[in-house]
Structure formats: structure tokens, C-alpha cells
Amino acid sequence: MAGARVRLAVLGVLALALAALPFLADKFYVQLATKILILAIFAMSLDLLVGYTGLVSLGHAAFFGFAGYLLALVSPQYEAANLWTSLAIALAGSAVLALVIGALVLRTSGIYFIMVTLAFGEMLFHLFHDTSIAGGSDGIYVYVRPVGTIFGWQPFDFEDFTHFYLVVLVAALGVYALLRMVLASPFGRVIVGIRVNEHRMRSLGYHTFRYKLVCFVLAGTLAGLAGYLAAVQFGVVNPDMLGFHVSASALMMLILGGMGTLVGPAIGAAVMMTLELLFQKITDHWLLPMGVFIVLVALLLPRGLVGLVTGARAKDDSRG
Amino acid sequence: MAEAAARETVLRTEALSRRFGGLAAVDNVALECRMGEVHAVIGPNGAGKTTLINLLSGDLPPSAGRVFLRDREITGLRSDAISRLGVGRSYQKTNVFLPFTAFENARVAAQSRLPSSMRFFRSARTYRQVNEAAERALVQAGLEGREGIPVSALSHGEQRQVEIAMTLATGPSTLLLDEPLAGMGAEESARIVELLQKLVAGHAILLVEHDMDAVFAVADVLTVMVNGAVLASGPPEAIRSNPEVQEAYLGTEEAH
Numbered sequence: 001m002a003g004a005r006v007r008l009a010v011l012g013v014l015a016l017a018l019a020a021l022p023f024l025a026d027k028f029y030v031q032l033a034t035k036i037l038i039l040a041i042f043a044m045s046l047d048l049l050v051g052y053t054g055l056v057s058l059g060h061a062a063f064f065g066f067a068g069y070l071l072a073l074v075s076p077q078y079e080a081a082n083l084w085t086s087l088a089i090a091l092a093g094s095a096v097l098a099l100v101i102g103a104l105v106l107r108t109s110g111i112y113f114i115m116v117t118l119a120f121g122e123m124l125f126h127l128f129h130d131t132s133i134a135g136g137s138d139g140i141y142v143y144v145r146p147v148g149t150i151f152g153w154q155p156f157d158f159e160d161f162t163h164f165y166l167v168v169l170v171a172a173l174g175v176y177a178l179l180r181m182v183l184a185s186p187f188g189r190v191i192v193g194i195r196v197n198e199h200r201m202r203s204l205g206y207h208t209f210r211y212k213l214v215c216f217v218l219a220g221t222l223a224g225l226a227g228y229l230a231a232v233q234f235g236v237v238n239p240d241m242l243g244f245h246v247s248a249s250a251l252m253m254l255i256l257g258g259m260g261t262l263v264g265p266a267i268g269a270a271v272m273m274t275l276e277l278l279f280q281k282i283t284d285h286w287l288l289p290m291g292v293f294i295v296l297v298a299l300l301l302p303r304g305l306v307g308l309v310t311g312a313r314a315k316d317d318s319r320g
Numbered sequence: 321m322a323e324a325a326a327r328e329t330v331l332r333t334e335a336l337s338r339r340f341g342g343l344a345a346v347d348n349v350a351l352e353c354r355m356g357e358v359h360a361v362i363g364p365n366g367a368g369k370t371t372l373i374n375l376l377s378g379d380l381p382p383s384a385g386r387v388f389l390r391d392r393e394i395t396g397l398r399s400d401a402i403s404r405l406g407v408g409r410s411y412q413k414t415n416v417f418l419p420f421t422a423f424e425n426a427r428v429a430a431q432s433r434l435p436s437s438m439r440f441f442r443s444a445r446t447y448r449q450v451n452e453a454a455e456r457a458l459v460q461a462g463l464e465g466r467e468g469i470p471v472s473a474l475s476h477g478e479q480r481q482v483e484i485a486m487t488l489a490t491g492p493s494t495l496l497l498d499e500p501l502a503g504m505g506a507e508e509s510a511r512i513v514e515l516l517q518k519l520v521a522g523h524a525i526l527l528v529e530h531d532m533d534a535v536f537a538v539a540d541v542l543t544v545m546v547n548g549a550v551l552a553s554g555p556p557e558a559i560r561s562n563p564e565v566q567e568a569y570l571g572t573e574e575a576h
């Protein structure tokens with residue numbers, strides 16, 4: 001339990017430091033940090049599937065992009081959408097999409113699972129890319145950011161980058177806390193058991209498909225939250241957002257940071273965004289050094305960057 | 321075993337068969353397990369004992385025949401459904417959660433008896449009855465003091481004990497044990513034999529085992545399988561003196 005207390009203390013300090021950022025850094029860095037936190041939510045949601053449940057999905061961006069599209073589609077063209085209703089629609093939409101896709105793809109496993117998640121992601125990409133339901137390949141704009149009021153009081157203004165950053169920070173910490181809670185619960189123990197030995201879980205009486213499906217829906221919904229926030233930040237949604245490239249880079253964040261740790265993928269998001277920026281400054285072919293870096297980490301640090309801190313200790317499996 | 325006739329039949333098969341391609345791994349087997357009895361199944365390697373357990377536990381669907389649990393037909397049910405009906409099994413080839421501690425292995429097993437594990441808010445560690453069932457099973461299997469150790473760091477024999485503890489932690493009324501003593505030291509074996517003698521009162525036990533001393537110490541009924549089929553079945557002493565059985569199987573090992 002000492003581990004949990006240390007974790008809480010570290011997290012508290014980190015949260016305070018992050019909350020202070022807008023008062024110390026200029027707009028560029030605050031917006032970069034916002035983007036990183038959004039991707040951290042996305043990566044943590046994928047970690048629930050890949051790192052904890054052992055379901056390697058290559059189509060996770062489908063939920064990220066779909067939620068973004070839902071915001072764009074429900075937003076009136078030159079007015080602000082209602083934050084609460086548009087967020088509820090985006091989350092419910094990605095949850096339903098995850099339920100439908102999950103019910104199909106979870107009938108497969110291993111390499112087939114990877115392939116069918118990839119196929120569904122690409123199907124969705126082409127649905128938005130090749131048809132005119134939402135602006136085709138150009139995508140669709142969110143001209144005005146949504147507004148959330150509570151009984152007429154507007155606690156924050158998304159047009160203000162500091163406000164938006166703080167809201168995203170709270171969302172990221174909330175998602176982290178939510179996942180920690182779920183992972184410690186009986187449900188969380190079941191999904192980790194499924195990753196380690198699904199056969200034995202079945203023979204112990206667990207209907208593993210149901211648990212995987214609920215997990216898939218939870219992960220899809222949280223990816224939807226990230227996608228919604230990304231659409232708010234960038235004010236535009238396009239088919240790339242739900243394509244293979246976004247799914248794959250989330251997976252790389254997991255590998256970089258260390259999967260099955262929650263914190264690792266968040267760190268992976270930060271490192272990847274920072275390096276992307278650095279390498280882009282140096283060369284047009286920035287993907288090359290990026291690829292080399294990822295290969296090096298994968299080879300030298302099989303537990304990812306968090307493995308440097310936690311050392312030989314296993315990813316948070318089941319010290320029980 | 322005078323009252324054997326009065327004992328309730330818990331698990332029963334009718335003409336149960338399983339083929340792998342052209343091979344009849346289990347061939348037309350009829351057998352019964354009664355409450356309060358140990359029904360031991362012996363036979364040479366490849367006789368089909370493990371396959372038989374797989375058919376009873378739902379790990380494999382049968383090619384033909386039927387399985388009944390009390391009055392209910394369970395033929396073809398999935399293993400999780402059969403487990404929930406109170407049939408617990410252990411594996412010949414240790415089938416545990418290596419990265420988990422011994423306690424967590426038993427705890428996950430015991431947790432399966434919650435009405436549902438779709439519980440997201442409370443920490444799994446705070447379910448007292450689950451913890452107690454897990455601890456009880458670990459003690460029964462002789463693992464007290466070893467609870468906090470990851471199973472991957474336990475000895476092979478201890479991993480075999482974890483295998484048993486997990487099966488017990490689900491609180492089954494019918495036990496299907498596939499060579500529980502294989503790989504255990506003499507002391508642990510004796511302990512498990514003692515445990516079986518204690519457990520039998522409230523359980524129906526199907527025991528596949530190669531250790532003949534253990535088999536004769538606990539078996540109320542003995543079935544000999546060869547090439548997937550039942551060669552002989554009956555009270556252990558009758559089987560021991562059956563010339564056909566001696567020739568096919570016991571003869572060489574029971575030289576003493």
C-alpha cells in the first residue's frame with residue numbers, strides 16, 4: 001500500500017505543477033500541453049484494452065474521430081453548441097459504436113482481432129472520406145467552441161486557451177482516477193485475468209466475452225472523450241482523425257511509455273509530441289528519427305520509459 | 321461402501337465420445353459420480369482421461385453422447401456455465417496466473433462466485449467473503465505463508481498446489497481433478513490425499529491419478545480406461561484382481 005501512497009503523492013505534485021503551467025508558460029506551450037493531455041486520455045483508454053486486457057486494437061481512432069465528428073455535426077454552424085448535450089451525444093455515440101464494433105471484433109482473437117479492428121477503422125475512415133455526410137476528405141469545421149453553463153452561470157470559456165487547458169487537465173486526471181478505480185475493482189481483476197489466461201478465467205466461471213465487451217465500450221467511450229476535446233481544440237474534424245495513423249501512433253505511445261501502467265502511455269504521449277516538434281524543427285523527414293527512437297526504446301526498454309523508474313518491477317499486474 | 325446404492329448420482333455420462341480426426345480419444349464412455357464418493361479413473365498415457373474431463377467440464381464439446389448434472393443435461397454447455405453450476409476442475413498441465421500472487425490466483429477464483437463481477441467501484445480487496453474463501457482454499461492446499469508470492473516464483477510443486485487451491489476456491493460441489501499429485505513431493509501428496517479424504521463427505525469427486533497408492537487410499541469406485549474406452553469399472557479391490565486389468569495396466573506397476 002506504500003506504493004499507492006507514493007503514487008498519490010507524485011501525482012498530486014504533478015497535478016499542481018501542471019495546473020500552474022498557464023501562469024508560467026506562454027500560449028504555445030499551454031496549447032501543446034493541452035494537446036498532450038488529450039492524447040494522454042486517448043492513450044490511457046487504449047492501455048485499458050491493450051495493456052490490461054490484452055486486446056491489441058489497431059482501430060481505436062475510430063471512436064476518437066467519431067466523437068469529434070459528432071460534435072461537428074451537432075454544432076450549429078455559427079453558434080456555440082451546448083457543451084453538456086453535445087458531449088453527452090459524442091460519448092453516447094462512441095459508446096454505441098464501440099458496442100457494435102466490439103460485439104463483432106471480440107468474436108476473434110490474436111492476430112485476427114488486430115486485423116478486424118484495423119478493418120473497421122478503415123471502413124469508418126472511408127465512410128467519412130468518400131461520402132459527403134461530413135465534408136468528405138476536407139472534413140468539417142467547428143467554428144465556435146461549445147459553451148457549458150450551469151443554471152445560467154458559465155464556469156469556463158473554451159475560447160480562452162487557459163480555461164480550456166485547465167478543463168482538459170481535470171478531464172485527464174479524472175480519467176486516470178476512474179481507470180485506477182475500475183482496475184482495482186472486481187471488474188478490473190477480471191480483465192487482467194483475461195489477459196493473462198483467458199482459458200482459465202472461463203473455466204473459473206467467467207463469461208469472458210461480456211467482460212471484454214464492457215471493457216471495449218469503456219475504452220471506446222473514453223477515446224470518444226479525447227476525440228471530442230480534440231475537435232474542440234482544433235476546431236476541425238477530418239477523416240485522418242479516425243484513420244490508421246492515429247490508431248498506430250497511440251499504440252506507439254503505449255510502447256514508448258510502457259503499457260499496462262496508465263502513467264506510461266500518458267508519458268508516451270508527452271514524449272512523442274515533444275519529439276515530433278523537435279524533429280520537425282530539425283528536418284522535414286522527422287518521421288525517420290522518430291522511428292529510430294521508438295525502435296531503440298522498444299529494444300532497450302521492454303517496459304517502456306516508466307520501466308526506467310519502476311525498474312525490474314512488473315507492470316501493475318497483480319500483486320493482489 | 322455399503323450405502324453406495326443410496327448415494328445421489330451427481331454427474332453421469334451416456335455413451336460419451338470424442339474423436340480427433342480418426343482417433344476416438346473417448347469412446348462410448350458411461351460413468352457416474354456420486355455425492356460422497358471418489359471415483360478414480362486410471363489408465364495408461366493417451367487413454368483419454370484428460371479428454372474425458374475436458375468433455376465433463378465443457379472445455380471440449382463431445383462428438384457424441386450426453387452428460388447430465390443431477391437431472392439437468394449439460395452436454396455442450398460452455399465451461400463457464402458448467403463451472404457456475406458447481407463443477408470445478410483442475411488441470412494436469414498447470415493452468416494458473418503466473419504473474420499473480422498465490423493469493424490473487426485463489427482470490428480471482430473465489431471472486432467468480434459473486435453473482436456478477438460487473439462491479440466497478442469498490443476495490444476487489446474489500447470483499448471479505450471472497451478473501452476468506454481464497455484464504456481457506458490456500459490453506460487447504462497447503463500454501464499458508466506463501467500467499468504473497470507471485471506464482472511464477474513458486475516451485476513446480478507449489479504451483480500444482482495453487483492449481484488445486486483455485487479449483488477449491490470456487491466452492492464446487494463436484495470436483496474433476498486431473499492428476500493433482502503429478503509433480504508434487506511426497507509430503508504435499510500425502511497432504512492432498514488427506515484433503516481428499518476430508519473433502520469427499522460433501523463432494524462428488526472424479527480423480528484421474530497415476531499414483532496407485534493414492535488411488536487405492538481414496539477411491540470408492542475405480543474405472544480403468546484404455547484407448548478411450550472403459551476396460552473395467554467397479555470397487556477398487558475387484559478391479560485390482562481383475563486379470564484383464566492386470567494385463568492391460570496394473571500388472572507392471574503393481575508388482576509388489
Ligand SMILES: Nc1ncnc2c1ncn2[C@@H]1O[C@H](COP(=O)(O)OP(=O)(O)O)[C@@H](O)[C@H]1O
Binds near residue numbers: 372
Ligand atoms: N486437442 C487434441 N487434438 C488431437 N488429439 C488429441 C487432443 N487432445 C488429446 N488428443 C489425443 O487423444 C488421446 C487421449 O489423450 P488424453 O485425453 O490427453 O489422454 P490421457 O489424459 O489419458 O493421457 C491421445 O492420443 C492424444 O494424443
Ligand SMILES: [Mg+2]
Binds near residue numbers: 370
Ligand atoms: Mg492426461
